[in-house]
Amino acid sequence: MANNTRNRWDIKRFIETLNYFDIIPFIGTFPKWLCFNKSEQKGKEQSMGVILVLGSMSAVGQQVISQLLAKNYQVRTIVQDVNKAQELFNEKIEVIQANESNFDLMKQVNGIICCFDSLNSDEQQLLKNSVELFQGQNRAGEKLLFDFTKPNENMRSLWGAVDDVVMGGVSESNLRFVRERAIFSGNVSIANNGGFASVRTRNFNPPLDLSNYEGIQLRIEGDGKRYKFITRCEGKWDGLSYCYSFDTIYNFPQTLQIPFKELIPVFRAKTVSNAGEFDSSKVYSFQLMHSKFEYDGALNPRFSPGLFGLEIESIKAYGGQQNTSQLIVATPEYNTTVESILKNSELIYTLIHYLPSTSINKVSQSCIQALENPQLGCSTINL
Template sequence: MSWDLGRFWNTLTYYDALPFAEAWRWVHNGFQPKSSVNPVPPILSGSLPAQALLLGRGLPTGLAEALKQQGVEVWDSSQDLAQGLAAATVFLGLEDAELAQTHLDQIRHSGRTEQMLFDFRQPNPDLGEFWGILDDVVMGGVSQSQLLWGEGELLFTGQVSTANSGGFVSTRTRNLEPPLDLSGFAGLELRLRGDGQRYKFFLRDQTGWDSPAFSCAFDTRPARVSGTESSAEQTVRIPFAEMVPTFRARLLPNAPPLNSSRICSLQLMLSKFEADGSLNPRFRPGSFQLGLRWIGAYRRDPLPQIIGVVRDRIPEGLLALMQVGSSRWCGVEAAADMEESILVTQLLQLMQSPQSVGQVERVEQFHA
């Protein structure tokens, strides 16, 4: 492969790295107006989860309508659970133990995030409006990567080469307008399938093309050929507190901490270098592939993910399954004669209560 001037030019214009880049794109795209697509939620300050999934038997009949009145999107078991499970709070009726166990098994294997930012499980024709390719062609290298839609995931794939002093491939968003306010969150979650290599994730709190970035490396599991479920699928957490300020694979020890209330862009990279300029021990030149299911955010004070509801006592077996299925479970034991309207009110409160995580609540105690 030889260095590609055309790719170099397209990269700089895509990311507005040249003074006339936007005008050039306007001409190149046939004088079409600039897209107004904003792929991520503009406001993330609210504490109420955006989605709720109602499963099982024994839930109060007024729960769905009460949630809708609060602006929550409500899913039920008649819809695609694989889509609904990712970011929803699950209200699980435990009246039918066998059915509840089936749902808990589904939840345990689904992978979860608290706040969905980018959902790649369904193809999106607007992907190119906000995610682009940024490879070592900008410094004379010859590596090449691309974004392709796979089955329930976005594939970041291609060839990485150390020729011409290169050695990195990446995909990066354009600057987000307005910037993301993630100040109420502790970090990001990536659901992905890897290839055994070590990747880096970057955040920027400035809009400059070549501005400093905050980096965190993570290792992926190698894919296994046999088996019905890929052993490589995993959830990776990127804590904001562990991201280090860098500039071109050099640490910036005197830089201020990441301003998580102003996230201007995100970037995923495979590089021969670590953040401090040392060699990446798991890097290998040649073909690579990373499958992305989604990018989400997790809270500083996590809210319940599974709220198991039963009249009387929760069976020990189901309680153990909830604990295995999620660290963010909450059990609700309601009196047999409790009015459904009172139970609904309490469930809405528990949905927004970090204090209820990992607890079994007897709801009649709130109305003694």
């Protein structure tokens, strides 16, 4: 039976939700001041992972960083002069001091682009050390997507609440970062025929290619309630989603593996039988939900209105068969030591040789193209 309790609907929070995700549904019913142009929406899409740029102070390095930022990549670099680099890049990238012990150097790094003007012995050693660290954190079997034990500002800005306020309800939730965990918590109400709370990422830009993996792994600690993990292989706000319901054990750590092949295609809590399997080659977003509803009118057997809380330590892709982490080196010199570092690594690498007369823009574009096309495998490019 539907719940007829009516509470005051918070239209301000409804608008804030739409504004956060840059989505204004039912556009004809809202005044023009609520509309945002497409360029503004695109600018708020978020990239996943970090690209480490070695040799960022070189002309090629600066151009590579400029193009990465234009594509919404997060960029990290390691330099001798931190102040100079921060001034040069207007603090738009993360700068780490060279020769400083920093165990977070490879945290969430998805690829390395090395573009020193000339690879002297110190720079070769930095490349070798970086590759070894990178391999240590990116084994073929898994890919770390979110490490909530060490949250950063990008991670905080990536997740936002999507509660039943979007359909007139009054439930509230958020994602807080405390005690080396992300805590999804809130208060679910069935007033106004509502009954769900969730947190969702903005769309990843570019979408994640996890086709090399079997599924998603969550490291969690719950409250005994049932939750949903939701992901999407299209960029629509209110489109097809793929769901997986899971039960938690009160105050007990769990490692939950969610195979892509077991995700259920759903549109507005109704299963879509002809949707096909989830396309893990283009993962646009993640979402965690606590809901009164299961699928096709069924109810969550572990649901009760009120407070809830789910702690998340990490989100990974698991079951990888081949390491798709990228290593790109652009150099104007042939260097047997560098070639040996690349060939002995477990990474997909691209070695780009270019002439002094080659345009900087052409070299940097080749680096970005190699980064975005790991399916091409290991290769050497002569420009």
